[in-house]
Amino acid sequence: MWAATVARLTESADMEEEEEKEPRVPCDSDYERLSVLGIGSFGRVVLAKRRDTGDLFALKLIAYSKLTLPKHLERTQTERDVLSSMRHENIVKLYCAYRTSTHFALVSEYCPGGELFHHLCRRRVFKAAAVAFYAAELSLALDCAHARGIVYRDVKPENCLLDSRGHLKLVDFGLAKVGVADLYLGAHSVCGTLEYMAPDVLAKKPSGYGLSVDWWGLGIWTYELLTGLPPWYGPDRHKLFKNIRHAPLRIPPYVSLAAASLLANLLRRHPRERLVGLQNLKRHSFFANIDFDTVSTHDNPPIRPKQGLANNFDAKFAALDVDDDDPPPTRKPATRTAAIVVDRASLQNWDYARPLRS
Incomplete structure (x- = not known):
């Protein structure tokens, strides 16, 4: 009986260790998009809620259609790689990265102070x-x-x-x-x-x-x-x-x-x-x-952010529909080099989930 108990505990510990090393990479349906926090050159950032836990995250969506040059794709991968390797109190924490049919997605901690x-x-x-x-x-x-x-x-x-x-x-x-x-x-x-x-x-x-x-x-x-x-x-x-x-x-x-x-x-x-x-x-x-x-x-930083969802972000973004397509780029892509084709199969090392307890 003792041996069986030890075996079960060992198996359980092994499973927990394996789960910690390889947590599940989420998908877009795991998140409910609540409001737009910002618009950038290659996509947008939205406030999103995890459906199963109710936790809030910042969801950065990088549109495939905006990545028209090889350096755009390279820098997108660099951001994902750098953030996944960082562990510091003053650097935003990346929790996971996944892809949709139209976007690369980065799921980071939500910073309500704006x-x-x-x-x-x-x-x-x-x-x-x-x-x-x-x-x-x-x-x-x-x-x-x-x-x-x-x-x-x-x-x-x-x-x-x-x-x-x-x-x-x-x-x-x-x-x-x-x-x-x-x-x-x-x-x-x-x-x-x-x-x-x-x-x-x-x-x-x-x-x-x-x-x-x-x-x-x-x-x-x-x-x-x-x-x-x-x-x-x-x-x-x-x-x-x-x-x-x-x-x-x-x-x-x-x-x-x-x-x-x-x-x-x-x-x-x-x-x-x-x-x-x-x-x-x-x-x-x-x-x-x-x-x-x-x-x-420190217990008393100089700024105490307002309480409430997206209260410290520009109101012009909060008024946007989270399901709208991204606005067109402000500048046309360079015509000297043919635009690269970016789709869901690009960046094979993109998918990522942060190990538990890290």
Whole structure:
């Protein structure tokens, strides 16, 4: 009898271990779509409820029809691969990935606090203490990515969400590049949002650029939160391109000396003169009142998100029908290269379910 009991317990443990290693990949019918949270270049993000548990998730739907170039498909796979490998309090958690007849789907944790950009638009500027808090959390997320050889390349307030407590979560790794371990070398593509691009990205040097561009991005991000706009913001893209590379950095007089010093050091055009790395950042006087070891678990973040579904997201998205087709792209795909055919059979390594308890 004892032997039979042990055998049953062993079998049960083996089954639990197997289930933990290979959880079931869900399908679209497992989720009820509630409202649209945002629209991007390649699809949309919707608030979805798991039918069997009632749990809420952010469902990112990437339309096959929008992936017209090989690099689009490659970056879609990169985002799925990077997020599935990440485990950090300040990086959004990916739970699973599946495909429908028309879309690739990423199921991530729902951050009801909405985009940091949404809160910036409402407040116009943040106080220095709030900026230091969120800059510390963003720096921890970037440091986690860099430790794994990943350069993020798209730091901006729109890509920073707040969870229910008001803590920052970095999202959207669609422009990330893996295999970059050097601060100054390893990447060559000119990509990102122009207002936040580092001069070493725009320079198109044969040697390329490295992880240091994310610290430049942190500088632009910090400047925007403190002043309301990026430092060289303007409608003329050619002029903006030129100003990023050559125009002087003008810091408003109401910005504190500590903040001005941080901006001046992060926004040095020569990457080898730039303030880079989490350890160097921690020592700067701007973060004198921040404990980097406990900031991500702090009980009182600067922003307390409104309660309720999608209350911290742009109302124009909430008004959209979740079953509507995605809006047409704002720009036509390049005609020099024939558009690739993307369908349900593409990206064979796409399907994913996060191991339990991880």
